[in-house]
Amino acid sequence: MAFFVFMLSIWAVLWLISRFAFRPELASHAKKARIAAGVAFILIGFSHLATPEKLVYMVEGWLPYAHELVLISGVAEIAGGIGLLMPRFQRLAAQGLILLLVVMFPANIHVAVNQLPPPGGLPVAAWYVWSRLLFQPVYIAWIWWSALRKPQPKTVGN
DSSP states (O other): OHHHHHHHHHHHHHHHHHHHSOTTTTOOHHHHHHHHHHHHHHHHHHHHHHOGGGTGGGTTTTSSOHHHHHHHHHHHHHHHHHHHHSTTTHHHHHHHHHHHHHHHHHHHHHHHHHTOOOTTSOOOOHHHHHHHHHHHHHHHHHHIIIIISOOOOOOOOO
């Protein structure tokens, strides 16, 4: 849920900027959403690389090479985020990020079912852990809507 609030905040800043500057470049809500997702995935990917120990607990014990998997997912998130920002690669990046989110979903299930607390921090409320499962499809829909869907042609009047 925090990731969603982060993406939404970036989108809101872009929307505010588009009111005063860069109107043609930020005219589309989908483009703002794609930029927001790209920036958010780049930053979350760097957090995976900077502090992998904060995420290893999600896969440790049931998947081998937990530390390496966290690092790989961080690199994939950075690559996908950068790809979303590049029109030439946005479709491929969106498909890759959606696949990554689907592949990472079992780790979120594992954390929720086993009520695994993050290391070194305060305990997390059960509702928050379970909300991660609910927001995974929201992230997928956000990426699909902003980068993969075919825009509908605009109609003129009635």
